[in-house]
Amino acid sequence: MGFALKYCCLLFSVMVLLPALCYSDQDYFVSSRATFYGSPDCLGTPTGACGYSEYGRTVNGGEVTGVSRLYRNGTGCGACYQVRCKVPKLCTDDGVKVVVTDHGEGDHTDFVLSARAYTRLAFPNMAAELLAYGVVDIEYQRIPCRYPGYKLMFKVHENSRFPEYLALVALYQAGINEITAVELWQEDCKEWRGMRRAYGAVWDMANPPKGGLDLRFQVNGYAGVKWMPLRNVIPGDWKAGVVYETGIQLN
Template sequence: MGFPLSHYCCFLCVIVLLPVLCKCEDAFTYSRATYYGTPDGLGTPTGACGFGEYGRSVNGGNVGAVSRLYRDGTGCGACYQVRCKMPNLCADVGMKVVVTDHGGGDDTDFILSRRGFSMLARPNKAADLFAYGVVGIEYRRVPCQYPGSNIFFKVHENSRFPDYLALVMLYQAGLSDITAVDIWQEDSQAWKGMRKSHGAVWDMPNPPKGPVSLRFQVSGRRGQKWVQLMNVIPSDWKAGVAYDSNFQLDY
C-alpha cells in the first residue's frame, strides 16, 4: 500500500530535521569559569538574585554567579550543566549549577562557589584545578529538579506588613523563566502587575488586603502561558516566611 508524495515529503523532513533539532537542544556553549570563596565553600546569602539563605545552600551549595546569563534577573534560579575541558583534571559529566548571583570577569560566564568548582574535578584533582583559577568550560541549560518540593513564595525580608510586599519564588523546577507576576485586586476585580524590583524579587506598594492571589507568566521552549494560584499567601503574611504553593511547574 502506497502513500501520497506529500506524506513522503513530510516524513523525509522529520527524518532529516529531527537529529538537527535534537542537536541544537543539547548543544554546549564554550566559555570560561572561575570561583569565589566563602568560609564554608557554599554560596552567599547576599547574592543579586535576592534568594537569601536559599541562595547559599540550594543544590547542596553548588551555585554560581553569571554575567550575560543573568538577563536582568530573569536568569535567576536557572540550572546549567557545566563541565571543564581539561581531560586529565576534569570529570566527564561535570556538575549542575543553580544561578543565584550576578557577576563576571576575565571573560567568564560562571563564577562558581568553591564547592561547585571542586565538583568539576576528577577525584583527588580539585587542588590542581583550583591552582589554575580560571578554566575553560562548556555549558548548557538543563531542567531544575526538586523532587518532592513545590514552588515556595517567600515574602522578602524587605517587606513591611501591610504596606509593602516583595516576593521571590523558590524551588522552581523545569526549564522555564518567570517573566511577569500579577496580583489579584478584589476591589476592582482585576489583575495588577507587580514590579521587578531586582534579581528574582517582585514587589508592590500598598498590596491588597486579605489572602494574596497571584498569577505568573511562564516562558519556555513551548512558548508562554499564565499560571494562576488563588489565596496562595495568607492575609497575615510575615516578612522572611516562605509559603508552600502546593504547585510545581513541569514546563
C-alpha cells in the same frame, strides 16, 4: 527512474538530518570560561543579586553560580546549567549541575561558581590542582531544574513591611522556565495589579491588596508563554521571611 532516485536521496537526507536536529536540541554545549569565588564553607552566598538570601547559599547542595550575560537583568535567576571544564585528564565528562543565584563576572567568564561547584568539575583527587588554575575553559548547556519532593514556593522577602510593602521571590522553580511577570488580584477594583521586578528574582508592590492574596504569574518555557493562577496563596496576615507553598510545580 529519475523521480525515484531524487525521492530516495531526499528521504535519505531527511533521515540523516532528523537525528542531528534532535541531538542538537538535547546536547548542545556553548564554549566559555569559568572561575570561582571563595566562602568559608564553600557554599553559595546569602547576599546574591537574585535576592534568594539563605536559599541562595544552600540550594542544590551549595552547587550554585553567579553569571554575567546569562543573568539578563534577573530573568536568568533560578536557571540550571550543566557546566564541564575542558582541561584534559583533569575534568570529568559530566562536570557539575548548578543553579544561578547571583550576578558575577570574572576574567571574560560567563560563570563564577561556588568553590564547591568548581571543584566538582574535576576528578575527586584533582580538585586542588583545578583550583590552582583559577580560570578554566568550559562548555555549558541549559538543563531542566529538578527539585524532588519540593513544590514551587513563594517567599515573602525579608525587606517586606506588613501591610504597606510586599516583596516576593519564587523558590524551587523546576523545569526550564522563566517567570516574566507577577500580578496580584485587587478585589475592590476587580482587576489584576502588576508587581514590579525590583531586582533579580524579587517582585514587589507598595500598598498591596488586603486579605488573602490571589496571585498569578507568567511563565515563559518550552510550552510557550502562559499564566499560572494561584488562589489565596499568600495569607492576609503574611509575615516577612515566611515561605508559602503553592501546591504546584513547573515542568
